[in-house]
Amino acid sequence: MNELLLAVQSVDTQIDQLTHRLGVLPELVAAKHNRQQLLVWEAEQQRMMTRTAELESQVESAEQQAAELDMHKMRLSGQLRTVIAPREAEALQSEMKTLSERRDALDEQELDAMEELSELEIQMAEHGEQEPALREMMGLGDEALDQVQAEIKAEVETLAARRTELRAELPAEILARYDHLRSNLGVAVAPLIGRRCEGCHMDLSPVEVDIVKAVPEGQLTECPQCTRILVRKA
Numbered sequence: 001m002n003e004l005l006l007a008v009q010s011v012d013t014q015i016d017q018l019t020h021r022l023g024v025l026p027e028l029v030a031a032k033h034n035r036q037q038l039l040v041w042e043a044e045q046q047r048m049m050t051r052t053a054e055l056e057s058q059v060e061s062a063e064q065q066a067a068e069l070d071m072h073k074m075r076l077s078g079q080l081r082t083v084i085a086p087r088e089a090e091a092l093q094s095e096m097k098t099l100s101e102r103r104d105a106l107d108e109q110e111l112d113a114m115e116e117l118s119e120l121e122i123q124m125a126e127h128g129e130q131e132p133a134l135r136e137m138m139g140l141g142d143e144a145l146d147q148v149q150a151e152i153k154a155e156v157e158t159l160a161a162r163r164t165e166l167r168a169e170l171p172a173e174i175l176a177r178y179d180h181l182r183s184n185l186g187v188a189v190a191p192l193i194g195r196r197c198e199g200c201h202m203d204l205s206p207v208e209v210d211i212v213k214a215v216p217e218g219q220l221t222e223c224p225q226c227t228r229i230l231v232r233k234a
């Protein structure tokens with residue numbers, strides 16, 4: 001029975017280790033990193049698309065305003081041909097000059113926007129070239145992660161089946177004690193090696209060792225310090 005308990009403990013420990021490994025896989029870290037890189041890439045792509053749309057609407061609005069200014073100026077120049085009073089002509093000319101200045105400023109704004117747009121277009125093309133490699137890396141990383149996770153899960157399943165077999169051979173009250181200790185201490189069964197309990201790494205007194213040794217085969221004994229089930233090594 002002692003050997004059985006040790007075997008159950010060993011299987012449970014292996015399952016614990018594999019479960020822990022699932023959470024700290026380098027493949028998991030790599031997959032998260034890949035995903036993060038793609039998110040950064042997408043955010044930059046989005047930023048450039050938003051900026052492009054802003055600039056395009058600036059260009060459109062500048063052109064519309066320029067057309068309005070041109071029409072206004074044409075109307076004024078029509079009026080200028082018909083006025084006789086010099087003061088009126090002067091006022092019209094001054095207004096036309098203001099319109100021309102506004103028109104120049106608009107042209108400059110439009111030109112700036114168009115320059116930035118053409119720079120953005122180059123940047124977006126370069127940025128777009130990175131996408132396939134990023135997506136491929138993420139795909140490969142996810143595949144590697146899936147594979148190693150599947151392997152570990154298969155191992156855990158095999159161990160769980162073995163555990164079921166082993167537990168079927170143990171009486172219910174012993175399993176209950178084992179499960180209780182395991183949920184409190186993680187490891188429920190410890191071998192006694194020499195005088196030392198391998199669960200808590202404390203030495204038992206010679207009297208305590210004698211008590212443990214006096215327990216007949218088939219009955220359980222526990223470590224006086226940590227209460228784990230002690231198993232004498234033959």
Ligand SMILES: [Zn+2]
Pocket residue numbers: 190197198199200201202223224225226227228
């Ligand atoms: Zn102990």
